Amino acid sequence: MEAAAAINSPIILQVSNGGAAFFAGKSINNKEPKEQASIAGAVAMALHVRQMAKFYGIPVVLHSDHCAKKLLPWFDGMLAANEEYFEKNGEPLFSSHMLDLSEEVDEENISTCVSYLERMNKMKIWLEMEIGITGGEEDGVDNTGMDQNKLYTQPEQIWAVQQALGAVTPNFSIAAAFGNVHGVYKPGNVKLNPGILATHQEYVKEKLGADADERPCIFVFHGGSGSSEEDIATAVKAGVVKMNVDTDTQWTYWEGIRDFYKAKEGYLQTQIGNPDGEDKPNKKFYDPRVWIRKAEETMRERIKKACEDLGNVDTLSKEV
Ligand SMILES: [Zn+2]
Numbered sequence: 001m002e003a004a005a006a007i008n009s010p011i012i013l014q015v016s017n018g019g020a021a022f023f024a025g026k027s028i029n030n031k032e033p034k035e036q037a038s039i040a041g042a043v044a045m046a047l048h049v050r051q052m053a054k055f056y057g058i059p060v061v062l063h064s065d066h067c068a069k070k071l072l073p074w075f076d077g078m079l080a081a082n083e084e085y086f087e088k089n090g091e092p093l094f095s096s097h098m099l100d101l102s103e104e105v106d107e108e109n110i111s112t113c114v115s116y117l118e119r120m121n122k123m124k125i126w127l128e129m130e131i132g133i134t135g136g137e138e139d140g141v142d143n144t145g146m147d148q149n150k151l152y153t154q155p156e157q158i159w160a161v162q163q164a165l166g167a168v169t170p171n172f173s174i175a176a177a178f179g180n181v182h183g184v185y186k187p188g189n190v191k192l193n194p195g196i197l198a199t200h201q202e203y204v205k206e207k208l209g210a211d212a213d214e215r216p217c218i219f220v221f222h223g224g225s226g227s228s229e230e231d232i233a234t235a236v237k238a239g240v241v242k243m244n245v246d247t248d249t250q251w252t253y254w255e256g257i258r259d260f261y262k263a264k265e266g267y268l269q270t271q272i273g274n275p276d277g278e279d280k281p282n283k284k285f286y287d288p289r290v291w292i293r294k295a296e297e298t299m300r301e302r303i304k305k306a307c308e309d310l311g312n313v314d315t316l317s318k319e320v
Contacts, residue, residue, distance in 0.1 A: 001013070001049075001052065001053060001056040001058065001060065002056065002296070002300050003299075003300040003301075003303035003304045003307070004056065004058045004060075004303075004307070005056040005057060005058050006300070006304060007304055007307055007308075007312070007313045007314065008058070008313075008314045008315070008316045008317060009058065009307055009312045009313060009314065009315040009316060010058055010059040010060070010061065010312070010315060010316065011058060011060055011061070011303075011307075012060075012061040012063055012096075012242055013045075013049055013060055013061070013062060013063070014062075014063040014064060014065045014098075014244070015041070015042050015045045015046075015063075015064050015065065016064075016065040016066065016138075016139045016246075017035075017038050017064075017065070017066070017067065017071050017074055017139060018038075018139040018140055019041075019045075019065075019139070020037070020038040020039070020040075020041035020042040020045065020064075020074075021037040021038045021041055022041065023041035023042070023044055023045050024037040024038070024040045024041030024044065025037070025041075028040075033073075034073040034074075035071065035073040035074035035077060036077075038071075038074045038077075039073075039074055039077030039078060039081070042064055042074070042077075042078050042081075042094075043078070043081045043093065046062050046081075046093045046094055047093070049062055050062075050093075058316065059316075061095045061096060062093070062094045062095045062096070063094065063095060063096040063097065063098065063126075063128070064078060064094060064096075064097045064098060065098055065139070065244070066098055066100040066130070066138075066139065066141065067097070067098060067099050067100055068100050068101070068103060068141065069101055069103070069104060069112075075097065075099065075116070078093075078094060078097060079097075079116075079119065079120070081093050082094055082120075082123055082125060083123070086123045091123070091124075092123040092124070092125050094125060095125065095126060096125060096126035096127070096128060097120070097125060097126075097127060097128070098127075098128040098129070098130070098175070099112065099113055099116060099127060099128075099129050099130075100129070100130040100175070101113065101129075101130070102130040102131055102132060102133050102134075102177070103133070106131065106157060106160060109129070109131060110129075110131075110160060110161055110164045110165070111164070113127060113129045113161075113164075113165060113172075114164050114165060114167075114168060117165055117168045117169065117172060118168055121168055121169045121171065124171065125171075126171045126172065126173070127165070127171070127172040127173075128172070128173045128174075128175060128220055128242070129161065129165070129172060129173075129174060129175065130174075130175040130176075130177075130222070131153055131157050131158070131161055131174060131175070131176055131177070132150060132151065132152060132153035132157065132176055132177025132178075133146055133150045133151055133177055134151075134175070134177055134180050134181060134182055134222040134223050135151050135179075135180070135181035135182070135190075135223070136181030136182035136183040136185070136223060137182060137183055138182035138183060138223075138246065138247075141182075143181075143182075150177070151177050151178075151179050151180075151181075152177060152178060152179055152193065152196060153176045153177050153178065153196065153200065155199055155200045155202075155203035155204070156203075157176075158174060158176055158200040158203065158204060158217060159203060159204050159207055161174055162174075162204050162207075162216065162217060172218070173218040173219065173220045173241065173242065174217060174218065174219055174220065175219070175220040175221075175222050176196070176197060176200060176217075176219055178192065178193050178194055178195075178196040178197055178235075179191050179192045179193045179196075180192060180221065180222050180223040180224075180227075181223045182222065182223045182225075182246070182247070183223070183225070183226075183247050184225050184226035184247050184248065184251075185226070190226075192227060192231050194221075194231050194232075194234040194235035194238060194240075195234060195238070197217075197219050197235060197238035197239060197240065198234075198237070198238040198239075200217060200219075200238075201215055201216070201217050201238055201239050204216050204217050215238075215239040217239050218239060218241055219235070219238065219239045219240045219241070220240065220241070220242045220243075220244075221235050221240045221242065221243040221244065222244050223244065224243040224244050224245045224248075224306070225245055225246060225247035225248035225249075225251075226247065226248065229309050232309045232310065233309075236310060236311060243306065243310055245302075245303070245306045248302055248306070249299050249302055249303060249306075251302075252298045252299045252301070252302040253295040253296075253298065253299045254295070255295075255298050256291075256294035256295035256296070256297055256298035256299065257291050257292075257294060257295050259294070259298075260290075260291050260294040261291070264285050267282045267285040268282065268285055268286055270282065271283070271286075
């Protein structure tokens with residue numbers, strides 16, 4: 001939110017299943033009842049952001065990340081929280097949720113998405129769905145050994161999604177695989193092909209008989225970390241409206257702490273005694289607020305860079 005405020009632009013904040021459990025507290029049992037910590041943590045995150053966003057003066061889209069079939073109790077818990085919040089406030093707690101049934105066969109993936117979208121649409125909640133698989137490893141899900149063909153979607157798959165979900169509402173987006181992976185790997189190990197999305201867009205446009213300048217599909221870019229500016233630009237041109245940048249923000253968060261430690265090493269070995277004198281206190285160096293703030297500052301700069309790459313700078317003054 002600090003990064004978004006600095007560039008006068010809206011931002012999407014999302015919580016993953018594992019991130020939500022972490023937000024709740026790692027010691028809370030998340031198995032019985034199923035996903036209770038992830039549900040409570042996601043709700044707490046959403047309430048916290050709602051409480052604080054107004055101080056930054058920017059719109060925030062609240063979203064939840066990948067939810068595979070085995071995590072559906074988490075999704076159900078968040079939807080129940082949305083319904084409760086909607087009852088009281090006339091709007092849902094979250095703006096948007098992701099369902100990721102990309103490991104299931106397409107028919108099951110799409111039909112499950114349709115039935116959830118019907119429930120969500122009553123509260124005008126957006127659905128992000130995944131088809132084709134994002135490679136790599138993230139949040140405890142390891143797709144590193146996946147069949148390479150599954151990392152690239154076919155236009156027929158996108159058309160099937162567009163037809164089925166579009167019959168319910170236009171409020172959905174497609175995380176269509178185009179060789180993207182979670183995490184950052186050595187150059188050459190990832191063959192990103194954002195051009196696939198433009199092909200999908202053309203195919204769907206033709207099916208719909210849409211105008212040449214229309215982009216009927218709304219795409220999402222997973223595994224944005226480590227991507228070239230050129231690939232990002234191609235993806236945005238093909239209709240990508242959201243990019244996830246997790247690994248690079250994790251890295252920059254750590255970088256801030258690492259650099260602070262290196263710069264202040266002599267002040268961080270004991271509670272009392274540093275290069276300025278053996279009786280000097282070190283509290284102002286080891287206070288977590290000091291070094292966590294350094295992490296926030298380096299992460300904020302990386303988020304600003306991601307927003308620049310995506311064309312999300314000074315967006316609030318451009319709004320029509
Ligand atoms: Zn993802």
